[in-house]
Amino acid sequence: MALRRGAGVGRPPDVAIKRLPVYLRVLAELEAAGSDVVSSADLARRTGFSSEQIRKDLAYFGSFGTRGVGYSTAGLASGIRRVLGLDREVAAVLVGAGHLGTALARYNVGREQHVNLVAIFDIDPAKLGQELGGTRVRSVTELPAVVRRLGVRLGVIAVPAAAAQTVAEDLVGAGVVALLNFAPVKLSLPAHVQVQNIDLSLELQALAYYLAGEAEAAREG
Amino acid sequence: MALRRGAGVGRPPDVAIKRLPVYLRVLAELEAAGSDVVSSADLARRTGFSSEQIRKDLAYFGSFGTRGVGYSTAGLASGIRRVLGLDREVAAVLVGAGHLGTALARYNVGREQHVNLVAIFDIDPAKLGQELGGTRVRSVTELPAVVRRLGVRLGVIAVPAAAAQTVAEDLVGAGVVALLNFAPVKLSLPAHVQVQNIDLSLELQALAYYLAGEAEAAREG
């Protein structure tokens, strides 16, 4: 049976969705190395997740493996791509061409297939017309028209905190429904918009807790 | 009673630790705005978490509020800082001075107190001696000695995937126990090392799922 959305039992938890791209990356490595079959135990070794969890994650989308054998490497990869909607090209736009935006644009190119940066916007006139990873930087004033014309539904925000809410509203107004937000602010947006925040200083501050724990454990013996 | 590590009931879940810096940011805004008391309902409104969850998170570390009143804004902030170990300066090092590393270095400066970038390393001779956010870029060959001498225990990895494992091992060998890793690889490190991975393409791919869901929902009516 093919691996597809909703074919399995129960609803897939969000945490399972976030593990699928990890499997995809490992499968790409295995395909490149010439393995054409992979077991959940192999995937467990390479991802750090338990084999039961991996089997359960995959089973949310249907039966895909062969009992006694394992999963077809290529078949599982294309199945996961289909589940994630990565079996066709996904267009994304980036707002903010500072250092972070530049890193994202460069990184994206050719790095992972099927998510394509189709436009980059910035407010700084000095940056307009520059190419980042093969995509020209446009004025943010063009954002609504371009996003709407290209039908883009995925956006990445890499602008200063003060500008983020406005940019987010413009994106959503133009049809974007999923956002990756690097600005250190909580965005207020309609509930149907899926937002993933990545906040560098919050992560660092949370990590500090574990340092403190170490120090305390050492003090206490 | 003062808010401190382990003063409350049960062990704080990791997800609660990750929420503490969010509270800290909101509290800083409230302090700047002159509020000297804040209720869990206020924090809920500004963070998007439920008020019960906020009270529970704080209670893991002891009783801190005043019944019928709320929490002292300044007192709660300093209590959370103490829990996270941010009541004293925390030193961190950054490895990789590319666009991402530059963004991180610039962002860090003055942005959030108490986590200080004390050294930046890169392998590219052209970058050595440059200043990023007030810190000089050194050769990665100096990494072990500098990290050990300064007693740094927090590291940020912003190097290409191929270099990340080696860099991570060097950092851990020199005494680092907590890592923020931006390289798209699973690091194999001793269990006592706390690793937080931030992987841009995995996040984008996971978001694509929600686009696909939208498309499918539309197709199905």
Place this chain on the structure above:
DNA sequence: TCCTGTGAATGTGTTCACAGCA
């Protein structure tokens, strides 16, 4: 036989509902 797929058991985290105290 071997490894997948899955109900049942367990564990973890969140929400509810209210007791407790300024």
Place this chain on the structure above:
DNA sequence: TGCTGTGAACACATTCACAGGA
């Protein structure tokens, strides 16, 4: 009275244990 602090109920996620089919 009002808001914190917390046991109890609930929801969610992971692990266990094994049935099922190549």
